[in-house]
Amino acid sequence: MIEEVRGLGEDPAFADGPAFRVGTAAGLRPLSTWKRAADFVFVQVSFSLEALLRWREANPMDVPVYAGVMVIASENHARHLAAAIPDIDIPAELVTKVATDRLAGVEAACEQVLAIRDSGAFDGVHLIPVARYREVESRLAGTL
Numbered sequence: 001m002i003e004e005v006r007g008l009g010e011d012p013a014f015a016d017g018p019a020f021r022v023g024t025a026a027g028l029r030p031l032s033t034w035k036r037a038a039d040f041v042f043v044q045v046s047f048s049l050e051a052l053l054r055w056r057e058a059n060p061m062d063v064p065v066y067a068g069v070m071v072i073a074s075e076n077h078a079r080h081l082a083a084a085i086p087d088i089d090i091p092a093e094l095v096t097k098v099a100t101d102r103l104a105g106v107e108a109a110c111e112q113v114l115a116i117r118d119s120g121a122f123d124g125v126h127l128i129p130v131a132r133y134r135e136v137e138s139r140l141a142g143t144l
Helices: 002-010 049-058 075-084 092-100 104-119 133-140
Strands: 023-026 040-045 065-070 124-128
Touching: 040 049, 040 124, 049 104, 065 104, 075 092, 092 104, 104 124, 104 133
Parallel strands: 023 040, 040 065, 065 124
Antiparallel strands: none
16 A cells, blocks of 8 residues: 555656655554555654553654644543544543643643653654644743
8 A cells, every 4th residue: 555655656746856755644553564664654642651652662663753742722622532532542630631721731742742752762743733833832942
């Protein structure tokens, strides 16, 4: 499957552009064989550094791997995500905090970004700031 997609890069329409690279998304479970052929991997959003590190150790690869980090914007947002994505584990403590503090989700996500960076296990993050772009930028400015 990955090779088929890479073949699109041979299309003359892509001849003058950068090299065509193919990535994949991965849940926090063993990585499928066909996904291991990707040029980069985005790992599912997780609120647990430990879970991300366990996944990374169990799935070694020599391509860039980016951990998913998301800002929880509200209690309703957390509940909607938990209902829509069965594999996501949002800590109850975070849900309680965002119910009373609209910036608690920003703080938690930024702490996760820094912890992932400090772990050295990932090549970066796929950050989903939801509607908190300015707050996330302000908090992370100068720390990365």
